[in-house]
Amino acid sequence: MSLMLMVTKLLLLVIPSPQTGCAAVMKTYHMYHAESISAESKLKEAEKQEEKQFNKSGDLSMNLLRHEDRPQRRSSVKKIEKMKEKRQAKYSENKLKCTKARNDYLLNLAATNAAISKYYIHDVSDLIDCCDLGFHASLARTFRTYLSAEYNLETSRHEGLDVIENAVDNLDSRSDKHTVMDMCNQVFCPPLKFEFQPHMGDEVCQVSAQQPVQTELLMRYHQLQSRLATLKIENEEVRKTLDATMQTLQDMLTVEDFDVSDAFQHSRSTESVKSAASETYMSKINIAKRRANQQETEMFYFTKFKEYVNGSNLITKLQAKHDLLKQTLGEGESGGRGRQGGCLPRWVVLWPLELFHMEIPGTWWNEAGSWSHLPG
Structure with missing residues (x-):
């Protein structure tokens, strides 16, 4: 239960x-x-109003109209034409906004699905390893200390102690982790992916690379490419620091300090045993120093682990957007040269609906909840 509680707390953090x-x-x-x-x-x-007006004009010949009615007829036709032009412009503007919003929705679906998939495939195992680090080593040291004391107190118990020693030797953190995950497979099994939810009969369910958003998507693709390159370098440096810290911590946790045979020398008095113990590696001062150093190293390890997981999550999401934009723009250019057919242009890329969302500062729909403008 304590392991599951630690995993849950880390999950809320990262x-x-x-x-x-x-x-x-x-x-x-x-x-x-x-x-x-x-x-x-x-x-x-x-x-429809324009067509209706046109039909009326055809039915009533201008020759049949009185001279004073002709200007009124022309004014009515111009008003209808002006109203149609305004509504045509409004429709084009709203259609462009809808296309941009749909693209952001699909891209963010892809990013979030990728992040969730990474969590259940990679992060769960890493979280367990993070929480479990040092547990088996500490457990082994505890039992070996117990074994050393028991062997010197009563040699007749060797057979039973050998059984315990064999169990300690067979401690395997990787095997225990797999056992826990198999026992709780419903918890650690990846869920179904989020699917795109079309609105009111919208038939377009893919990222659209048609003009006028094609140029914007291309610039966004290059921004993601540059951002990914920087993040991968930064995260690789964090990983190297994390590996070095983990090795240092493992060295601290695997110190072979479990031999207490010196405390059971029969030729020594109780006072001499206490004096010898105070001068050894197991003295209270040394233990306090080691514990403080270990706690400091553990806190640094957890900090770097959180930084690494957050960085890898961001890279996974950005990579999902990058890959989707790459395929969208690639197929958009090859399909745009052919003849269009069906309800969608040939250069609208078909892509799975089960995609997710993640906000990226500086992109079209930013974290402030507003549209961002392209530079230049």
């Missing part, structure tokens, strides 16, 4: 909840799509 950001970007997409539908409906209404 794994952010994906649902809040995903819901926000989905809500934005739904809002813009609803506005696009409304603008399209108003545009169709204006087109």
Whole structure:
């Protein structure tokens, strides 16, 4: 239970909840799509009025109209045409916003799904290793101290002590970790991926690389590529520091200080045994120093472990967005030269719906909850 509690606490520290950001970007997409539908409906209404006016003009010859009615007829036609132009512009604007919001939604779905998959495939094992570090070594040292004392107190118990020693020798942290994960497979099994939720009959369920967002996506792709290169270098340095710290901590935890045979020399008096013990590695002063040094190293190890996991999570999410944009832009360029057909252009990339969300500062939909502008 203590191991599960430690894993849960670490989980709350290094794994952010994906649902809040995903819901926000989905809500934005739904809002813009609803506005696009409304603008399209108003545009169709204006087109019907224009057609109706045109039919009336055909039925009533201008020669049959009185001279004073002709300017009024022309004014009515111009008003309808002006209204249609305004609604056409509004529809185009709303459609562009909807496309951008849908793209952000799909990209963030991809990032969050990748992060969740990484957690259940890699991070769970690493979290258990992090919480379990030193447990088996400390347990082995404790039992070996006990064994050393028992062997010197009563040689007749050697057979029973050999059984305990064999059990200590067979302690295996990796095997124990796998056993715990197998026993709790429902907890450590990756869940179903989040799927794209289309809004009000929207048939586009892929990241769209059509103009005018193609140039923006290309710039965003290069920004992600540069950001990933920097993060990988930084995270690799953190990993090296983490490995060195872990080795130092393991060296502290595997010190062979379990032999207490000197305390059971029959030729010594009680006072001489106490004096000898105070001068050895097991003295209280030495133990206090080692414990303080070990605690400081453990805190540094946990800090670096958290930094490494957070960095690798960010890299996983950005890599998912980068890969999706790379495929989108690649297929967009090859498909854009062919003939368009069906309900979608050929250069709209087909991509799985089960994608997630993650906000990236400086991209189209930033952490402040507003659209970001491209530089230049």
